[in-house]
Amino acid sequence: xxxxxxxxxxxxxxRDLWEIETGGNYVAAVVDEGLRKQKLFSVGGLMCWINCCxxxxxxxxxxxxxxxxxxxxxxxxxxxxxxxxxxxxHTSEFGDQDxxxxxxxxxxxxxxxxxxxxxxxxDSDLSNSIIHMI
Ligand SMILES: [Mn+2]
Numbered sequence: 001x002x003x004x005x006x007x008x009x010x011x012x013x014x015r016d017l018w019e020i021e022t023g024g025n026y027v028a029a030v031v032d033e034g035l036r037k038q039k040l041f042s043v044g045g046l047m048c049w050i051n052c053c054x055x056x057x058x059x060x061x062x063x064x065x066x067x068x069x070x071x072x073x074x075x076x077x078x079x080x081x082x083x084x085x086x087x088x089x090h091t092s093e094f095g096d097q098d099x100x101x102x103x104x105x106x107x108x109x110x111x112x113x114x115x116x117x118x119x120x121x122x123d124s125d126l127s128n129s130i131i132h133m134i
Contacts, residue, residue: 005062007114007133017115022067026074027100028058028109030116033096050091059108061097062132063116070107077103122123 002017004010022028035058036042048055071077084099085092092098101108117129 001068003061003064004065004100004130005132008062008134009131011131012114012128017065017111018077020036020044020065020109020111022065022070022109023110024070025107025109026067026069026070026104027059027107028065029061029110030063030113031056031110032058032060032097033118034111047093051093051098053105057105057108057110058101059110060116060132061100063130064100065111074103 002014005083017028020028035044035048035055038048038055045055047057052058074080080103081096081099084102086103088098114129117124117126119126119133121133
């Protein structure tokens with residue numbers, strides 16, 4: 001299943017995303033540039049560890065290719081999400097994105113940045129991309 005935020009513009013053939021092999025992973029997604037640049041021993045980096053995973057593996061949840069068969073194998077995903085929020089009431093900065101990174105950690109396929117390109121990046125080539133506004 002493909003999930004797209006409401007603030008994305010698909011400026012490419014969506015089949016390029018659909019045809020990516022997720023393998024045994026829960027999801028294929030693009031690394032979150034904002035967090036990837038955080039040093040591990042920075043406030044942002046440590047918060048990332050506390051919430052879910054290492055900054056270099058933290059993905060942006062605005063564009064997802066989800067492997068529903070694998071995800072269903074986790075059990076009751078809704079209950080797992082609620083449980084995660086119960087234990088992270090004060091540290092979660094990015095809400096659902098933190099929860100997804102925590103629950104999918106270790107089974108994420110990171111894909112090319114053209115599948116979730118942020119509009120604000122000056123050096124971004126927006127052709128043949130999925131453009132994400134925020
Ligand atoms: Mn968005």
